[in-house]
Amino acid sequence: MQKISILLFFFILPLAFADLQVGFYGxxxxxxESIVKQAVQKRFNRDKSITAALLRMHFHDCFVKGCDASLLIDSTNTSTGEKETGADASVRGYDLIDEAKKSLEAACPSTVSCADIIALATRDTVALSGGPKYNVPTGRRDGLVANSDVDLPGPTTPVxxxxxxxxxxxxxxxxxxxxLGAHTVGVAHxxxxxxxxxxxGTPDPTMDPALDAKLVKLCKSAGNPAAFLDQNTSFIVDNQFYKQILLKRGIxxxxxxxxxxxSTxxxxSGFAANGAKFQKSFANALIKMGKIGALVGNQGEIRKNCRVFNKGS
Incomplete structure (x- = not known):
């Protein structure tokens, strides 16, 4: 099983939104967008867990410095990339972004940002997994700084x-x-x-005893095995996750x-009772999250290779 989200995620200035628009590359x-979708479809056909991976990548990238693809930068002899640090170390899916970028560079050199590829690829995998179909405003630029000081909330973070x-x-x-409903398609080790x-020795009374027994048996296995966070529809973006945590079946x-x-x-309860409401809210929340700290206009750069800054940057 693959790893997914442990959790996810400057205040947003209105100016940062100014140049993001649907159809920016028209x-x-x-x-x-069709080039990105083709790469995503190809991967999804053989690995449906890519949806969880890309959701996590999108969350983590946006919640460190902003949605600027800084997470994609590889470490060097003189600097440690975000992807090597803390919770980011288990993010995956970089090769899919590379594949999409290679095709985009062949079609439109130095035009489409890596940050936009992440947002578009996430949208496409969500739709392929039964989630909402939504339009992604594009026009993001790629950041010029990778921040290894990563501090994201974890599985035991209080609400x-x-x-x-x-x-x-x-x-x-x-x-x-x-x-956090993105956990509808994830696993946790x-x-x-x-x-x-x-x-x-210190059992959590908020966990359903039957689930506890199942997980105790699972975790006796070698190799730090994983459990689906949504135990019913593990690869579908739906509201089952909320129904399960109401039954004390949260992992x-x-x-x-x-x-x-x-407070939550x-x-x-609202999402558990109304799947359509969750779908609409999930799309809107992803769109809003995708605008956090976005670089636009002449800010940043359009990387030729998502893993490294352009020469002279």
Missing amino acids: STCPKA SQARSIFANKGLTTEEMVTL CGFFSGRLSSS MQIDQQLALDP KPFV
Whole structure:
């Protein structure tokens, strides 16, 4: 099984949104979005877990410096890239971004940013997984700095602290609950939740006993195995995740606490009861998140290779 989200994610200045628009590449690279979609479809056909991987990549990139593809930069002899640090070390899917970028450079050299490729690829995998179909405003530029000082919320982060982290990115509590719904297509390895199990000696009473027994058995296996965060429709973007955490079947502590904390439970209940509402909210939250700290106009650059800054940058 593949790793996914442990969690995800400057205040947003209105000016940062100014040049993002749907169809930004309409005249400069008309086939840009179809080229990305083709690469995504090819990968999805053989690996449906790529949806979880790209959602996580998008979250992590946007929540460090902003949606500027800084996460994609490889480490060098003199600097450590974000992708080598903390929770980012298990992000995957970079080769898909490389594949899409190579095709885009052949069609429209130095035109489509790596940051936009991430946003478009995420949108396409969400749709392929049964999630909402939505338009992505594009026009992002790629950042010139990679920040190895990565501090993202983790699986045991209290809801109050997580709310503060999301608020600092300009996102509401409801949007936080919505974006954590990305766990509908993810997995978590035992190391991230074993402390909640009865086998730890300090069992978490908020976990369903039947789920606890199942996970205890799973985690006895060698190699730090993983469990689906959505145990019913594990590769489909839907509202089953919320229904399960209401039944105390959340795998990670942060997920289960969303269904128990008074500030987040109403949103969990609302999404569990109305799948269409979740789909619409998920699309809107992804679009808003994708604007965090976006570089536009003459800011940043358009990388030729998503893994390295352009020469002379």
